[in-house]
Amino acid sequence: MAATTASGVAAQEKPLLDMKWLAFAFTIYTVFYMWVRWYEGVYGWSAGLDSFAPEFETYWMNFLYTEIVLEVTTASILWGYIWKTRDRNLAAITPREELRRNMTHLIWLFAYAWAIYWGASYFTEQDGTWHQTIVRDTDFTPSHIIEFYLSYPIYIITGFGAFLYAKTRCPFWAEGLSLPYLIT
Template identity: 35%
Template sequence: MATVVQNDKSGMQQESEGILSSLLYPKSGSGMPKFPAVATIAILVIGGSFFGVYRWYQQTYSFSVGMDYFEPEFDTYWMNLLYAQLVIIALVGSVGSALVWFSRPDANDVAHMEPLQELSIYNFIFALMAAASFFIVVILAVFVEADAAWHQVTIRDTDFTPTHIGLFYMAIPLGMDAIILGWIWVHTRMPDFQNRVSIPLCLVAMAPILIMPNLGLNEWGHTFFYAEELFAAPIHWGFVTMGWGLFGMAGFILQCLARVRILTSLVGEEGSEKAAA
């Protein structure tokens, strides 16, 4: 009886893994990898819904209970949100990094990955980058612009404003979590990056960290001696380092495309050999 139950559990696990694999790494009828459109749409819908709800919260409670840091309502609606999201983001980053690292496959298995499987994973990587590019535009449009507009029409009383809590203490740290997890995943599961470090991807991972010194200077300066909130203000110039870091994504894409070119040649040769046989 125990053997039957164990076999049933094993079968269910294999079935669930098969469904997940078909979503993340779909293949055509001929067995060739396809772009994971369903997974990409799901990521966009989930992420878009999250940012949409967060933006609704900002719009609803910023002007009613977010104008004065020293009011008790601000502590209820905004500081509690700040503490909660910082704890959650820290846990996601630390626990997620440990899980990705300790669940890494055997190095020999990675080195001998089948070309078709590797191509499927690259399709998934391209899908993630496409979704990430959409979310970057959303963050720039919904949170960064909102922060500039907020400071131009309200008085900055402390560093913790509703727009800062959404931008500097949620969106950017969340993106940093995603990039770090992706960095570990790529370097432990992709043959082309197993024994080397992708410098462009390192630049992308460093991008959120590069703005931290300027963020501190910006908040200190605006609080004590610099009232101007225009984007072109000198105290904001250091924020471009994050954009420069994100430019490293172009280099990582070129690295991926170079490997895809090799893999497609290998798959083509294998297909020709099978046809000849």
């Protein structure tokens, strides 16, 4: 049943599951990681074999420094925004609004799973191939810079964003602290 405004006009209710946000999350991660994979393919072999070479500094260490700054900034802004805009009266929300928030939480979880797919499966698996091919293990290889310093932090940022969203907007998660969820 549609709600009406004071002037008698039917108000448009927010959809329970906003597929645009889900498509946005999947598209952003996919396009970003395809670009990262392209970058690695182009500069991994040409500038990534020797971590003491000047071109490694240019193409990979600068990539590392940039990603660390962007990750800290993104996490601070995202988590700060979620915390600052939290609902301070969760007991007053309607059942429909609670269901809508649970569906939004589900979108967060899907985005988290998609980030884990790229970080923990695709880039982690290719790291083993990198080591078998190059036969060298250091902290700073193109594979490690993408895997440990880019992909893992991205899914940690997304996962903690999902946790904070649930904690600050969904009544079920707001009470107490879900240790399994926090650990996941």
